[in-house]
Amino acid sequence: MNLTLHVWRQPNAAAKGRMVTYQAKDINPDMSFLEMLDVVNEGLINKGEEPIAFDNDCREGICGTCGFMINGIAHGPLPKTTVCQLHMRHFKDGDELYLEPWRARAFPVVKDLVVDRSAFDRIIANGGYISISAGSAQDGNNILVPKQFADRAMDSAQCIGCGACVAACPNASAALFTGAKIHHLAMLPQGQPERKKRAVRMVAQANTELFGSCTNIGECEAVCPKGIQLEVIAAMNRDFLRATWSERREPVASD
Amino acid sequence: MQLDPRVPSGPIEKAWDNYKFEMKLVNPANKRKYNIIVVGSGLAGASAAATMAELGYNVKCFCFQDSPRRAHSIAAQGGINAAKNYQNDGDSIFRLFYDTVKGGDFRAREPNVYRLAQISVNIIDQCVAQGVPFAREYGGTLANRSFGGAQVSRTFYARGQTGQQLLLGAYQALERQVDAGKVEMIPRTEMLDLVVIDGKARGIVTRNLITGKIESHIADAVVLGTGGYGNVYYLSTNAKGSNATAIWRAYKRGALFANPCFTQIHPTCIPVSGNYQSKLTLMSESLRNDGRIWVPKKQHDKRTPAEIPEAERDYYLERRYPSFGNLVPRDVASRNAKAVCDEGRGVGESGLGVYLDFSDAIQRLGKKTIEERYGNLFEMYERITGENPYELPMRIYPAIHYTMGGLWVDYQLMSTIPGLFVIGEANFSDHGANRLGASALMQGLSDGYFVLPYTIGNYLASTKLERIDTGLPEFRAAEMGVEQMTKTLLSIRGNRTVSSFHRELGKIVWEYCGMSRTAPGLEQAIEKIASLREEFWNNVNVLGNGEEMNQSLENAGRVADFFELAELMCRDALDRNESCGGHFREEYQTPEGEALRNDANYSYVAAWEYAGQNQTPVLHKEPLTFDYVHPSQRSYK
Amino acid sequence: MSTLAVGMDRTARFYQTPIGKKAVMAVTGVILFGFVVGHLLGNLQIYLGRETMDHYALTLRGMPALLWAVRAVLLLAVVLHITASIQLTNLKNAARPIGYVKKKDVQASWASRTMMWSGPIIAVFVVFHLLHLTWGTIHPHFRELHPYENMVAGFQAVPIAIFYIVAVCMLGLHLYHGLWSMFQSVGLNHPRYSPALKKFAVYASILLVLGFISIPIAVLTGAVS
Numbered sequence A: 001m002n003l004t005l006h007v008w009r010q011p012n013a014a015a016k017g018r019m020v021t022y023q024a025k026d027i028n029p030d031m032s033f034l035e036m037l038d039v040v041n042e043g044l045i046n047k048g049e050e051p052i053a054f055d056n057d058c059r060e061g062i063c064g065t066c067g068f069m070i071n072g073i074a075h076g077p078l079p080k081t082t083v084c085q086l087h088m089r090h091f092k093d094g095d096e097l098y099l100e101p102w103r104a105r106a107f108p109v110v111k112d113l114v115v116d117r118s119a120f121d122r123i124i125a126n127g128g129y130i131s132i133s134a135g136s137a138q139d140g141n142n143i144l145v146p147k148q149f150a151d152r153a154m155d156s157a158q159c160i161g162c163g164a165c166v167a168a169c170p171n172a173s174a175a176l177f178t179g180a181k182i183h184h185l186a187m188l189p190q191g192q193p194e195r196k197k198r199a200v201r202m203v204a205q206a207n208t209e210l211f212g213s214c215t216n217i218g219e220c221e222a223v224c225p226k227g228i229q230l231e232v233i234a235a236m237n238r239d240f241l242r243a244t245w246s247e248r249r250e251p252v253a254s255d
Numbered sequence B: 001m002q003l004d005p006r007v008p009s010g011p012i013e014k015a016w017d018n019y020k021f022e023m024k025l026v027n028p029a030n031k032r033k034y035n036i037i038v039v040g041s042g043l044a045g046a047s048a049a050a051t052m053a054e055l056g057y058n059v060k061c062f063c064f065q066d067s068p069r070r071a072h073s074i075a076a077q078g079g080i081n082a083a084k085n086y087q088n089d090g091d092s093i094f095r096l097f098y099d100t101v102k103g104g105d106f107r108a109r110e111p112n113v114y115r116l117a118q119i120s121v122n123i124i125d126q127c128v129a130q131g132v133p134f135a136r137e138y139g140g141t142l143a144n145r146s147f148g149g150a151q152v153s154r155t156f157y158a159r160g161q162t163g164q165q166l167l168l169g170a171y172q173a174l175e176r177q178v179d180a181g182k183v184e185m186i187p188r189t190e191m192l193d194l195v196v197i198d199g200k201a202r203g204i205v206t207r208n209l210i211t212g213k214i215e216s217h218i219a220d221a222v223v224l225g226t227g228g229y230g231n232v233y234y235l236s237t238n239a240k241g242s243n244a245t246a247i248w249r250a251y252k253r254g255a256l257f258a259n260p261c262f263t264q265i266h267p268t269c270i271p272v273s274g275n276y277q278s279k280l281t282l283m284s285e286s287l288r289n290d291g292r293i294w295v296p297k298k299q300h301d302k303r304t305p306a307e308i309p310e311a312e313r314d315y316y317l318e319r320r321y322p323s324f325g326n327l328v329p330r331d332v333a334s335r336n337a338k339a340v341c342d343e344g345r346g347v348g349e350s351g352l353g354v355y356l357d358f359s360d361a362i363q364r365l366g367k368k369t370i371e372e373r374y375g376n377l378f379e380m381y382e383r384i385t386g387e388n389p390y391e392l393p394m395r396i397y398p399a400i401h402y403t404m405g406g407l408w409v410d411y412q413l414m415s416t417i418p419g420l421f422v423i424g425e426a427n428f429s430d431h432g433a434n435r436l437g438a439s440a441l442m443q444g445l446s447d448g449y450f451v452l453p454y455t456i457g458n459y460l461a462s463t464k465l466e467r468i469d470t471g472l473p474e475f476r477a478a479e480m481g482v483e484q485m486t487k488t489l490l491s492i493r494g495n496r497t498v499s500s501f502h503r504e505l506g507k508i509v510w511e512y513c514g515m516s517r518t519a520p521g522l523e524q525a526i527e528k529i530a531s532l533r534e535e536f537w538n539n540v541n542v543l544g545n546g547e548e549m550n551q552s553l554e555n556a557g558r559v560a561d562f563f564e565l566a567e568l569m570c571r572d573a574l575d576r577n578e579s580c581g582g583h584f585r586e587e588y589q590t591p592e593g594e595a596l597r598n599d600a601n602y603s604y605v606a607a608w609e610y611a612g613q614n615q616t617p618v619l620h621k622e623p624l625t626f627d628y629v630h631p632s633q634r635s636y637k
Numbered sequence C: 001m002s003t004l005a006v007g008m009d010r011t012a013r014f015y016q017t018p019i020g021k022k023a024v025m026a027v028t029g030v031i032l033f034g035f036v037v038g039h040l041l042g043n044l045q046i047y048l049g050r051e052t053m054d055h056y057a058l059t060l061r062g063m064p065a066l067l068w069a070v071r072a073v074l075l076l077a078v079v080l081h082i083t084a085s086i087q088l089t090n091l092k093n094a095a096r097p098i099g100y101v102k103k104k105d106v107q108a109s110w111a112s113r114t115m116m117w118s119g120p121i122i123a124v125f126v127v128f129h130l131l132h133l134t135w136g137t138i139h140p141h142f143r144e145l146h147p148y149e150n151m152v153a154g155f156q157a158v159p160i161a162i163f164y165i166v167a168v169c170m171l172g173l174h175l176y177h178g179l180w181s182m183f184q185s186v187g188l189n190h191p192r193y194s195p196a197l198k199k200f201a202v203y204a205s206i207l208l209v210l211g212f213i214s215i216p217i218a219v220l221t222g223a224v225s
């Protein structure tokens, strides 16, 4: 099948970008979307044009490296699927596709469809962990975790940090990503000691990274390839509100 | 050169304790005076960087992805082994040790493996404490499954995403140290050379993948946790970015490369669907518990599976291995699949695939049970192939999955270059000629959390390290070398893309140094690789410039190294005149076609020394002795 | 640092964060919602006839302290609600300086995407409404303390009636999202109860709209005169 691609091209962060149109000829429906782009790129190189830059690594839907907008939907039309796992059989011959990078102040474009998501790492660095140094752990079975809590923790822990939630959110809010980690650790006994401080610090960091605020629109949930639920945002709000009022000392000040 | 594994004295159960007692310690107050470079943020790299920072060292950690959390450890599905014996089914440290040595077909160093088994139990505790959401029983205790044909249930797991959860645990520990100011995390940066000063590893040269800036970094010790080199085959279950560049450049600086030909092939992957194929996806081995593997008896039979009557189907594994049937080990299953396809009986468009049929199982157990057991795998299969495995039999084919070979390290995980440590899949590791399922995650974390942090201290405490700066000629030279290579690659402007070369190289290595190997084949391969490499350097087309993100340039550098590594793999395979584990030489098999080991002459680690561009490398041998597990022949008849 | 200062400081930091602002929106939203419900009940007395209606107005005036207290709270709520909504909107615009060429909504409700339209329209309406039925400034035949007449007379002017109806529909739209959203904002979301909450939001806003618009319609159709 043949497709028309309108792709955002931008040589580097400083340069001004624009949409450029390419033809993707005789595409095999069994290709993954990224393999389709590989083919387009081979063609470009052979024509002496620079290939389209896009982030990817595992191509199994687990590393969270890939991701861009396809016709205005983060990771494309198939629910719970990253672009690397999206296959061309879900498109029709003659389709016109608009490919754009994630758009958010906190995700500056690096090149073409590649953005800088280091803001996510900084959110995790601000309390998105349990403070336990190697060697000081007790026997694993000394910490009992009811199955349903372990399962719910796992549901949220599945987040692959792809950034689609931010890209899809009309407010470019990182609430789903931040909430997922807060909820994961809040579900486990090991996570309790730092629970309040964690919520306050991570939320504050998301704020300093200039992500927007959540107004409960729900687009994030709809595009999340791992099916992270809005529930985690409520959980984050709850922990945050509790923490800001109940802590005796400023939760943020200490640390 | 004399290869000394530096194994501590005493009985194997005491070796690690003795080492820890005998080793020199760094005074706590002095730790912050030491700078350590960790290249890699996978299970091995991230855990090592975090733990050393916790101890007080200053750590710089590098990865080529945009975030440390994306290292390919994230893709591990099945689980991680530990000799906890929570299931009370007779597991023990010794049994895990025994299984690993035997599984490795007696080509691993016993004391290392024993230490791995000992430490396995601490890993689980550490990960649980970090908040890794392992599967649980209703009572709240940790759940286990048996994995890869082990007779005990010692595998811990987090749904089908164990690697992801363990890596995120290590990543969070790492970010905690970033927050504490003890780790400087430097992503989107590729190590392109190692700097050795008066015999010691003292730094690296890197390229910033966004700005193209080439920089030198100083350290008192350098740690490589850069993963496996499976991508030398182009198609593998590795990530697109996985590469051998870091260890290869270290090899060229004098680190020995051990057992390069020991590569593992996984029997149940989704087959290639066309020549645009960019990677292969693994399907859990557990599928073989209920699926029956078959191909048509006729050659080039283009009928749909449904049209092929029972009588015209060949359930070849059940036929050849009546007792084990479809559950023969990875390497046996893989080789047989290749054999039937070579006979022209393969299925699917490419003819490179065999059926994994669940229709009997569905009749016997009902669709519901099958769905419970394999639902997520069936989904994944359908998402990729567009075929519904409940109606059509799955098509599977073997794929490269893991590389047992890597840089040679002693008991302290130090390479032959003092101050250069190698951990995780990047070292030649504890798996001998074949890795057991769920053991790589264990090894990566053992190295990073519990072994390296001790042994590196011993090195620093017992070594005199001069003050140095990046102005030294060694750094200048290394930077120049890297710049030169970049310039060359950008200036060739030939008319073939990097991936077209990589694809062709992969085909050669897969054909001649893949599932089964022959002396003539390997000799041919060495020539083919040489000439293709020749063409690469004259005809590759890398557009753009070196001053901004340039993904073809990154790949070009990696492929250039794969060419040289591929040649070394073939040499190693040629030298090893026996079949063992993942290395099957057709000349050396039992009458039943099983791998035939030659312990008398090949019970050694083959460690190769770089002898200069286009020179044949020098082979060094580390003899292997087995005092606890006595070598025996495998048979699955 | 004095406890008071800590408190102030804490409040400031609390409000700084988007979640703090959201909580304020939610709380003020509830207050406003409460008023609207009460107000509707009050207004529905129009069906009980002139006496009851006017008497109701009188009793309200009868207790100025309470009346002004309520008004004060309402005023504060509206001010906070609006300020927060404006600040959140600014945040939103700052968070995505460059928009998409193409953008599709997958599951977002129309109401949720138009809060910043429905809201201001309500605001404008309220101002107009005060001038119209409370102070009578723009009411041709306004008679202090005779809400019944005022309403009937007021709504006989068709355009005004229509404006009321539109405004109230906007309010309904606003609450359709708002009534659910506020629970999420303060962290109340539970797979068991959330679906029920969403239903409540829908029914509550529909009933509210019907209740309010019934009045102008009744007047137009002459059911009340």
Ligand SMILES: Cc1cc2nc3c(=O)[nH]c(=O)nc-3n(C[C@H](O)[C@H](O)[C@H](O)COP(=O)(O)OP(=O)(O)OC[C@H]3O[C@@H](n4cnc5c(N)ncnc54)[C@H](O)[C@@H]3O)c2cc1C
Residues within 6 Å of the ligand: B039, B040, B041, B042, B043, B044, B045, B062, B063, B064, B065, B068, B070, B071, B072, B073, B074, B075, B076, B077, B078, B079, B080, B162, B163, B189, B190, B191, B192, B225, B226, B227, B228, B237, B238, B239, B242, B243, B245, B246, B282, B401, B402, B423, B424, B425, B426, B437, B438, B439, B440, B441, B442, B444
């Ligand atoms: C699909 C799949 C499934 C698997 N399932 C299992 C399983 O169930 N159980 C099990 O035990 N094992 C499993 N394995 C094996 C196991 O996952 C790996 O062996 C292990 O995770 C390797 O970890 P690592 O830290 O050594 O390397 P990796 O996790 O690959 O990390 C490599 C790191 O090095 C960095 N790097 C590489 N080169 C450079 C460079 N030149 N410059 C800078 N940085 C560089 C990368 O950025 C990355 O951070 C699986 C492997 C695969 C591919």
Ligand code: HEM
Residues within 6 Å of the ligand: A214, A215, A216, C022, C023, C025, C026, C027, C028, C029, C030, C032, C033, C036, C081, C082, C085, C086, C088, C115, C116, C118, C119, C120, C122, C123, C174, C175, C177, C178, C179, C180, C181, C182, C183, C185, C186
């Ligand atoms: C009687 C009048 C009003 C009522 C009953 C009301 C009620 C509510 C409620 C309950 C919410 C949900 C709060 C939350 O999600 O946390 C809300 C949100 C909102 N309101 Fe109002 N509101 C009224 C007037 C206004 C006005 C005048 C404006 C205009 C400036 C406005 C703008 C908004 C906005 C933008 C939101 C969405 C913000 C968010 O969800 O975080 N509202 N309103």
Ligand code: HEM
Residues within 6 Å of the ligand: C036, C039, C043, C057, C060, C071, C122, C126, C129, C130, C133, C134, C147, C150, C151, C164, C168, C171, C212, C213, C215, C216
């Ligand atoms: C058809 C719908 C409505 C009718 C018939 C109506 C009627 C009235 C009347 C008669 C008064 C004057 C009461 C008095 O002065 O004694 C009044 C006051 C008021 N109304 Fe409405 N109203 C309607 C809808 C609304 C809505 C939707 C809002 C808010 C969003 C609103 C907010 C107010 C306010 C704030 C006052 C002033 C209360 C006070 O005096 O403090 N009204 N309304």
Ligand code: SF4
Residues within 6 Å of the ligand: A158, A159, A160, A161, A162, A163, A164, A165, A166, A176, A177, A180, A220, A223, A224, A225, A226, A227, A228
């Ligand atoms: S929450 Fe979902 S969409 Fe957001 S980063 Fe995580 S996985 Fe991606």
Ligand code: F3S
Residues within 6 Å of the ligand: A168, A169, A170, A171, A172, A173, A174, A175, A176, A213, A214, A215, A216, A217, A218, A219, A220, A221, A230, A233
């Ligand atoms: S889409 Fe945005 S507004 Fe909240 S619910 Fe999701 S983050």
Ligand code: FES
Residues within 6 Å of the ligand: A055, A056, A057, A058, A059, A060, A061, A062, A063, A064, A065, A066, A067, A082, A083, A084, A085
């Ligand atoms: S490339 Fe890893 S998730 Fe798509």
